[in-house]
Amino acid sequence: MSEAAQKPRMPDETGVPDPFPYMHPVMKKNYGQWDYHFRPRPGVLCHVAKSGDKIWTVRAGTQRQMDVFTIRKLCDLADKYCDGYLRFTTRSNIEFLLDKEENVEPLIEELNKEGFPVGGTGNSVSMVSHTQGWLHCDIPGTDASGVVKSLMDLMYEEFINEEMPNRVRITSSCCQINCGGQGDIAVNVQYTKPPRINHELVANVCERPAVVARCPVAAIRPALVNGKPSLEVDEKKCVCCGACYAPCPPMQINGKEETRIAVWVGGKHSNARSKPRFHKLVVAGLPNNPPRWPEVGEVVMKILRAYKENAKDWERIGDWIERIGWPRFFELIDVPFVKHHIDTWTYARLTHNHSTHIQY
Amino acid sequence: MANNDFKVHPTPKLDELEKGPWPSFVTGLKRLRDAGKRYSPMINDLLGQLEHSYEERLGFWKGGTITVVGYGGGVIPRFSEVADKFPASSEFHTLRIIPPAGYHYTTDIIRKMCDIWEEYGSGLIAFHGQSGDIMFQGCSSDNVQPAFDALNELGFDLGGAGPALRTSMNCVGHARCEMSCYDEIKAHRMIINEYLDEMHRPALPYKFKFKFSGCPNDCVNAIHRADFAVIGTWRDDMKVDQEKVKEYVEELGRDYIIEHVINMCPTRALKLNDDDTLAVDNKACVRCMHCLNVMNRALKPGDDKGAVILIGGKRTLKIGDLMGTVIKPFIKLETDEDFEALVEFAGEVIDFFAENALEHERIGETIDRIGLPAFLEAIGVDPDPNMVLHPRQVSFVRTDDFQAEMERMRAKKAAKKEAAE
Numbered sequence A: 001m002s003e004a005a006q007k008p009r010m011p012d013e014t015g016v017p018d019p020f021p022y023m024h025p026v027m028k029k030n031y032g033q034w035d036y037h038f039r040p041r042p043g044v045l046c047h048v049a050k051s052g053d054k055i056w057t058v059r060a061g062t063q064r065q066m067d068v069f070t071i072r073k074l075c076d077l078a079d080k081y082c083d084g085y086l087r088f089t090t091r092s093n094i095e096f097l098l099d100k101e102e103n104v105e106p107l108i109e110e111l112n113k114e115g116f117p118v119g120g121t122g123n124s125v126s127m128v129s130h131t132q133g134w135l136h137c138d139i140p141g142t143d144a145s146g147v148v149k150s151l152m153d154l155m156y157e158e159f160i161n162e163e164m165p166n167r168v169r170i171t172s173s174c175c176q177i178n179c180g181g182q183g184d185i186a187v188n189v190q191y192t193k194p195p196r197i198n199h200e201l202v203a204n205v206c207e208r209p210a211v212v213a214r215c216p217v218a219a220i221r222p223a224l225v226n227g228k229p230s231l232e233v234d235e236k237k238c239v240c241c242g243a244c245y246a247p248c249p250p251m252q253i254n255g256k257e258e259t260r261i262a263v264w265v266g267g268k269h270s271n272a273r274s275k276p277r278f279h280k281l282v283v284a285g286l287p288n289n290p291p292r293w294p295e296v297g298e299v300v301m302k303i304l305r306a307y308k309e310n311a312k313d314w315e316r317i318g319d320w321i322e323r324i325g326w327p328r329f330f331e332l333i334d335v336p337f338v339k340h341h342i343d344t345w346t347y348a349r350l351t352h353n354h355s356t357h358i359q360y
Numbered sequence B: 001m002a003n004n005d006f007k008v009h010p011t012p013k014l015d016e017l018e019k020g021p022w023p024s025f026v027t028g029l030k031r032l033r034d035a036g037k038r039y040s041p042m043i044n045d046l047l048g049q050l051e052h053s054y055e056e057r058l059g060f061w062k063g064g065t066i067t068v069v070g071y072g073g074g075v076i077p078r079f080s081e082v083a084d085k086f087p088a089s090s091e092f093h094t095l096r097i098i099p100p101a102g103y104h105y106t107t108d109i110i111r112k113m114c115d116i117w118e119e120y121g122s123g124l125i126a127f128h129g130q131s132g133d134i135m136f137q138g139c140s141s142d143n144v145q146p147a148f149d150a151l152n153e154l155g156f157d158l159g160g161a162g163p164a165l166r167t168s169m170n171c172v173g174h175a176r177c178e179m180s181c182y183d184e185i186k187a188h189r190m191i192i193n194e195y196l197d198e199m200h201r202p203a204l205p206y207k208f209k210f211k212f213s214g215c216p217n218d219c220v221n222a223i224h225r226a227d228f229a230v231i232g233t234w235r236d237d238m239k240v241d242q243e244k245v246k247e248y249v250e251e252l253g254r255d256y257i258i259e260h261v262i263n264m265c266p267t268r269a270l271k272l273n274d275d276d277t278l279a280v281d282n283k284a285c286v287r288c289m290h291c292l293n294v295m296n297r298a299l300k301p302g303d304d305k306g307a308v309i310l311i312g313g314k315r316t317l318k319i320g321d322l323m324g325t326v327i328k329p330f331i332k333l334e335t336d337e338d339f340e341a342l343v344e345f346a347g348e349v350i351d352f353f354a355e356n357a358l359e360h361e362r363i364g365e366t367i368d369r370i371g372l373p374a375f376l377e378a379i380g381v382d383p384d385p386n387m388v389l390h391p392r393q394v395s396f397v398r399t400d401d402f403q404a405e406m407e408r409m410r411a412k413k414a415a416k417k418e419a420a421e
Ligand code: HEM
Pocket: A131, A132, A133, A136, A137, A138, A139, A140, A177, A178, A179, A180, A181, A242, A243, A244, A245, A246, A247, B129, B130, B131, B132, B209, B225, B313, B314, B315, B316, B317
């Protein structure tokens, strides 16, 4: 082998690729020059540029974790109906970009035939944005992909229609750090027990000061266990967050029964009307019940029904609850208010009601 | 090369996820398993391990260290803890690849990615991970380098992982949205590509994320999820096409417009006149976007466009969820100089973070620890009432230089005014 051939290839540090070579020509031409849009039907957007040009977007749901055959099938449809131009939304919906209106209906028909739901626009329940889970993550308490598939089956009609008072954006995270982010509804793992420590392994696997520093409530102390350097946890302090598990896997936080699921509501990202908000706890302790997580689905559907029946147009779930009040919300979804609903974290006092504003 | 020479693991639990109308990732995995390809045994064992997880309700992956030549991060290593039972998927690493800004693709480029991933990986790709990357999942340790080389030759680069600048994202914005107030793609690419070294060679105290939304609808969740959020907005009056307002009134009715637009304005900045035209109090309007969203044909952002910068958003670890705090209430984003100034400011904030954050501390936590005034002083930004909901309500603070500070800010303001004239 020549010396040149042995020399390792150094990366081309190209960074974020220029998207213009991949962008639909109509979008390129009217870049930054759009006038308005409308939705001819659920799952379809029509954007009109100041030049009068139009582009139709057909949005469809995918399983996010896609095999190449599924991806190529979607590419075939894009080649057939929209000259091969497509994009994805931040919620992993695929968008086909068409400059010919007459291709919209045939594309939808074929997508439906191939099992891809068309929707996720306007006041619908869009795809649940989610993390990885058992398929690939090294700390997950559950399988986000499976939870999401189960939920999307239940919410299918709400994806393909636009019948909600406002958009509903759901997220799911398979650990308590909640990388999935805030949502109108969030379905997240909630650990219930302090980590169980395998003292044999700690000294070899974990950088102990880093683990001690990771704990948000200073519950971890270095300790000698059976003559070996290890760690111990003050179980009265521990809030079961799982933060110590990532830097120190011998501190097992997950368990068949111990890992539970919590549902939160009322988060939102947009600044429309009210400011962006964090989601709030509705119910915890739901069983982590694969393969279909029926108990989680039941709670989510109950919240969606109550919202659909009671909210005014354009109220997001959080706006709606703010108007009707939390006591009424808990009544509507038939969940008793318990002590764990009351915040105890930093600034908890700011969440107390220091007034006589009470809805009877 | 055909490859059906393995015993298919039964997956009764996962099979349940093939039912129902939503596309099933399990069906997709089975397609890969049954394709008779190089990776088919790997996917068979992956399905076996996943079924095992569904039974035991536990995950069985552990991390490790895998990189490509020249880089320190961007590959997420996964080694199976149950490799004795499922040897073919004992290594199942992910390559985080930076997508074209705004997630625009042609089928041509996607097909090439699929071919590469069939050659070196598992055939399983996620468009996209929550990090914003294309997730090429399922690569053996040996194949990581050739897979990356092939993708890199195609014009794609590794994304961020670990204590580093992370892959960013921008909304569709300028490419297809009438609300967009700045060129998101330009800002996104200019910043990330300038500080790419911080992505490829992780040396920051912890992760640092930028996100770019073209307007306050914030379609990429920047306020909640970015250390540095750039959100488009405008300063002058919003544009009102009164004829189109009348069309909306005719279409939806006065009652509807009053109840769902006028009454829902958070600052009571709107009034529907008797003649069905709209009066806007632009001094009161906080650019929340509600009325523009409902009546997008009639109402538009103004001409004096730019962005708000909020710093310090993050998720729960370690001190609890934080949203970004307004640090620049408005920057212009039109000329090349405007964008260069943004890139420079971003660099100053990254430098501050690199020098001052504790290990594993996000910048929002640093600000919380040292106080917003100290942070502002460090990055050379003047205090502004837009940064807070209201002035301090606690008197426990040392104020012996209060009057001097007032003088200083007055003088600064006067100098600025003079310079402008
Ligand atoms: C394979 C397993 C994991 C996957 C797939 C994963 C995925 C992600 C993704 C996609 C994000 C980005 C979210 C965003 O950009 O908004 C994220 C953020 C985060 N992850 Fe993970 N993660 C994993 C494991 C872990 C572990 C073990 C920990 C530590 C216990 C952890 C802690 C975090 C934290 C603290 C964030 C930042 C949240 C923030 O934005 O403040 N993750 N994770």
